[in-house]
Amino acid sequence: MNLPERDGDGYLTDMSVWTEEIGLAMAQADDYALDDAKWAQIMKARDYYEEFGSVPPIRKFAKYLNEEQNTVFKLWMTGPMKPITKYGGMPKPTGCV
16 A cells, blocks of 8 residues: 655654555554554544544543553553554644654
8 A cells, every 4th residue: 555645753744634544554564563452542532633623642531541541551562642643643742752
């Protein structure tokens, strides 16, 4: 699959072109493994983004998922919002470099 243009951090330069297939292909191109649990959180973050018009900070996102914040961190093994937003076709979260 030809991926749409991405910026230096791997985020789509045009978020409107995002599809689930593109999100999965981006993760594959980055050699980043996405399982069903991670994908479910990506889709929940998209729901949040569509509902509130912004990317949630991790604390709010964990509450939105009804999960403990450290449970979300354990699943992703890193700061979770960067891969969630990147592969979910959302803007880079504020506070993430």
